[in-house]
Amino acid sequence: MSDALFKQLYDDFFDRLVAVARLYVRDKMTAEDLVADSFVRLYRVAAGLGPDVKLEAYLTTIVKNQCLNYLKSLKIHQNAQREMDLHARRMVDAGIRTLSSLEPEHIFASEVQRLVLEAVESMPEKTRQVHSEMQKAPYIRNFL
Numbered sequence: 001m002s003d004a005l006f007k008q009l010y011d012d013f014f015d016r017l018v019a020v021a022r023l024y025v026r027d028k029m030t031a032e033d034l035v036a037d038s039f040v041r042l043y044r045v046a047a048g049l050g051p052d053v054k055l056e057a058y059l060t061t062i063v064k065n066q067c068l069n070y071l072k073s074l075k076i077h078q079n080a081q082r083e084m085d086l087h088a089r090r091m092v093d094a095g096i097r098t099l100s101s102l103e104p105e106h107i108f109a110s111e112v113q114r115l116v117l118e119a120v121e122s123m124p125e126k127t128r129q130v131h132s133e134m135q136k137a138p139y140i141r142n143f144l
Contacts, residue, residue, distance in 0.1 A: 001043070001046035001047065006042075006043060006046070009039075009042075009055055009056075009059065010039055013056060013059060014035060014039070017035045017038070017059065017060065017063050018032050019031075020063065021034050021035055021063055021066070021067050024071065025067055025070055025071065034063065034067060034070055035063055035066075037066055038059060038062040038063045038066050039059070041062050041066075042058065
């Protein structure tokens with residue numbers, strides 16, 4: 001294909017093909033990109049095409065396939081985005097449920113319990129024994 005014939009095809013069909021592509025992809029810039037890529041594809045294979053190939057039909061088929069591939073890719077992206085949004089919503093809902101049911105005095109209870117156990121473990125043996133006995137005797141704890 002000569003450069004002059006390619007330029008003629010481009011001038012004759014670019015705007016029409018963009019209009020067709022835009023009907024499907026709903027975005028002018030995307031449609032222009034797809035059509036431009038279609039012309040590049042045509043240019044790359046033009047030398048191997050027979051003389052009886054109708055270039056307008058061939059080019060239209062390339063644009064159609066470009067649009068199909070774009071829409072399939074967009075669908076995959078949207079499905080993935082939907083899944084991520086759903087996961088994020090579930091995480092927010094779980095956080096709301098957890099915080100709603102949590103009493104303020106229990107928020108740091110496990111941390112306090114861990115610190116007390118560490119303190120008790122660091123006590124000398126006799127002090128630990130006294131502490132242990134005090135825990136067993138509820139009547140003593142009432143006076144502390």
